[in-house]
Amino acid sequence: MPSGGARRRRPPRRRTPRRDSDRVAETIETTPIPGLVVLRLAVHGDDRGWFKENWQRERMTAQGLPDFGPVQNNMSFNATVGVTRGVHAEPWDKLVSVANGKVFAAWVDLRAGDSFGATYWTEIDEHVAVFVPRGVGNSYQSLADNTVYSYLVNDHYVPGIAYPAVNLADETAGIPWPIPLAEAELSEKDRHNPRLAEVTPMQPKRTLITGCNGQLGRALAPLFPDATLVDLDELDLTDPKALEAWPWQEYGLVLNAAAYTAVDRAETPEGRAAAWAANAAAPAALARIAARRGITLVHYSTDYVFDGAEVEGGHREDEPFAPLGVYGQTKAAGDLAVGTAPKHYVLRTSWVIGEGHNFVRTMAKLAADGVDPAVVDDQVGRLTFATELARATQHLVTSGAAYGTYNVTNGGRPRSWADYARRVFELTGHDPARVSTVTTEEYAAGKDLSPRPLHSTLALDKLAATGFESTDADSALADYVAHLG
Template sequence: MTPAQTPGGGADELVQATEIPGLLVVRLGVHGDSRGWFKENWQRAKMVAAGLPDFEPVQNNVSFNTDAGVTRGIHAEPWDKYVTVASGRVFGAWVDLRPGESFGRAVTLELGPDRGVFVPRGVGNAFQTLEDGTAYSYLVNDHWSAAARESYTFLNLADESVAIEWPIPLERAELSDADRAHPRLAEVRPMAPRPVLVTGAGGQLGRALSRALPGAVAVGRDELDLADQASVAAFDFSPYGTVVNAAAYTAVDAAETPEGRRQAWATNVAGVAALVDAARRHRATLVHVSSDYVFDGTRELHPEDEPFAPLGVYGQTKAAGDALVSTLPRHLVLRTSWVVGDGKNFVATMASLADRGVSPSVVDDQHGRLTFTDELVRAIVHLLAVEAPSGTYNVTNGGPTQTWADIAREVFALRGRDAADVTGVSTQEYGAGKDLAPRPVHSTLDLSRLEATGFEPEDAAAAVRRYLAG
């Protein structure tokens, strides 16, 4: 049996935690005189600053109960809820019906006008009125519908394993027939979290994400084309709690052409704006992959808060996309560089040249670190798992800064070739006669913010060895 628990935290705290993760008790100041009383029932700025999630309510409901003993629940709903009492007193009981170690854990608490409770999605709630003429209200962050009710999870009020001690015994309480018929805990299927949506499933990052997130729904361009506003408008984002955007226009050189410029802006800006709008409407976290190209490369090490200074069209569109994503209350921007995944990439090309006896000329005046897609995916999974604060995180493999020529020589040596077979050339020499977009001279990203979350980047040299061995 999991006993009922009382809130934790000091008595002076405005928002107090409980034994159920995410279930929060809010202390409300009630100011009264002979005329009655007044309270700030919902004060967004103050409550969010004190630790309540900024859950963006869209609907306010009121439950008036004529008699003491009216008992409703236990219902877990597919939205977040903030409950307060307007008159009378209520005994509240909450049971975690989400999968995990706290499944079946209960918290009970008496509510009057001086207390509110924030109930996260998937936590079952039940209320028993203790006085006649009791009214309580609740804010929710999605609109009620008959379809939404189909995704409720229910638990019987009399479940013996949870063993809630109702002040008014259930045999003397007023219950609906539906509430009497709800299943016991052993028969309850936990309410699963909202699934992850991965866009750009056909790309190298999208494929890596699909392997790492087997429960995710991955969609390619044929199902969701960010460059096509009609495609985005027609897509149903409502089931998803997290959207990982692995779709982007990444043809850096082609972006400098008239047609490429239009395509880059359509996908990386207009498409991202539509994703931001969808994530906002459906309370989803948006994970967006950015690029070192948002910087001009004049600094040798780039922190997350460095001002944008893109050199070319691709970088301009990525910077604009980053700015749009940052307006969301729940977002992660992962800024990366020199990406290597399955399919065509720099490491595979150098290995092929080495195997075929070719001695290439490789740029030796651009500086940065490789980012293997598996490392980027590992960082995404980690940041979501630890519920990292919204914001931008630099993500690359670890190790020293290198040039492209350094990496090529490393690959040649691993293939049994003499590293001296790689000739270093300047960007200007390499680009002679070619239509190349401008590139940052320095692309090394500061990883300290990512590391502060507990993530340890794999050394790039070790990743190259593993990649070539595979």
């Protein structure tokens, strides 16, 4: 039976095989179902039988197969010709093959979206394996006695979980079973699976936003409208039991906007423990979960991981850490931990302004109240509006940008805090000359403050190379002030 599909929109495309003697798959071919790929395996045989590498992570991923992180291998023995199973769309990815015999296999896309209902079929013997994405209905019919069907999956089977299934005889799928279903051996359950028109499509994996009530969390929510929003009350990231109980199998993206940001309080015994728990231990726990589950983890860092030495063009992503205080130390530790997750983005930022209490709102209130503040003029950097940070997040996770660390701030000329204060006074209709200046050393005299980096400007070249255009900080400030309530 040749490969085919009742609703094929394009013919399979053969990718160019690797030109080396160590390749595992001779070719990897795409199909009309997005993400479903067929591997033509290299099989080595002699008089004794044959040998193949059914799953070889390093070489197969180099050839284009997703690094799907299998955790369980299942075998199904089919005693006679005609045993037919499916069509089931489990909530995990899998690599299907045969260890003995031959099957006719067919797939129906049961994922929500434009490809819902697309079909594809082919025969599988020892030379063929097929990668089946989560939500694609899988079925097969044995074409030989004593067929052993193998499937490698990236989540553990849990009894009692319901997932979409479609009837093997569905007319719209039009699967050309070699052995008529009336003559095949089916389970009673499979005989009564619904028709395609009655199937509820499997939804994509969900997005989780932690720290949803903070400045960044509030900015992220509108750009990820279907996300699950949690704060400390809903999910305590420092509680191992709470993390273990969370249904991580439902999630594909985590935006970790939760953090301990009380910079000065972090220098106290109580604050130090809280900062290490929230900024280091919690991200490390999330990284372990993300690595195990194949989740993309987005984490937010800070200029405080550097000592504030002046660097031409600004601090770059690969600059060695040199934090001055406890807060910066905990954030640096969190960055390192998140970097262990295969799919991660660390967005390093500075001087965040969003909803709620912040520097710009404070200056606007002081101006309106007739207070003439003294503001430090030897700390230099760029403002980062929470909306800009959220926009960069959306860009990175949807554009296919390489995983890793990216600096994210608004663009434009770096300025001091005093410069920004004067600009706020001016934008709110007050005399900017009312703002006087003070050095960081003078401002900190007699106070229990954490040391601050003096030069916080972050280089934005790497982010720009992904196609992201940073909004000028001065323009963003004017717009923000114009909308202050």
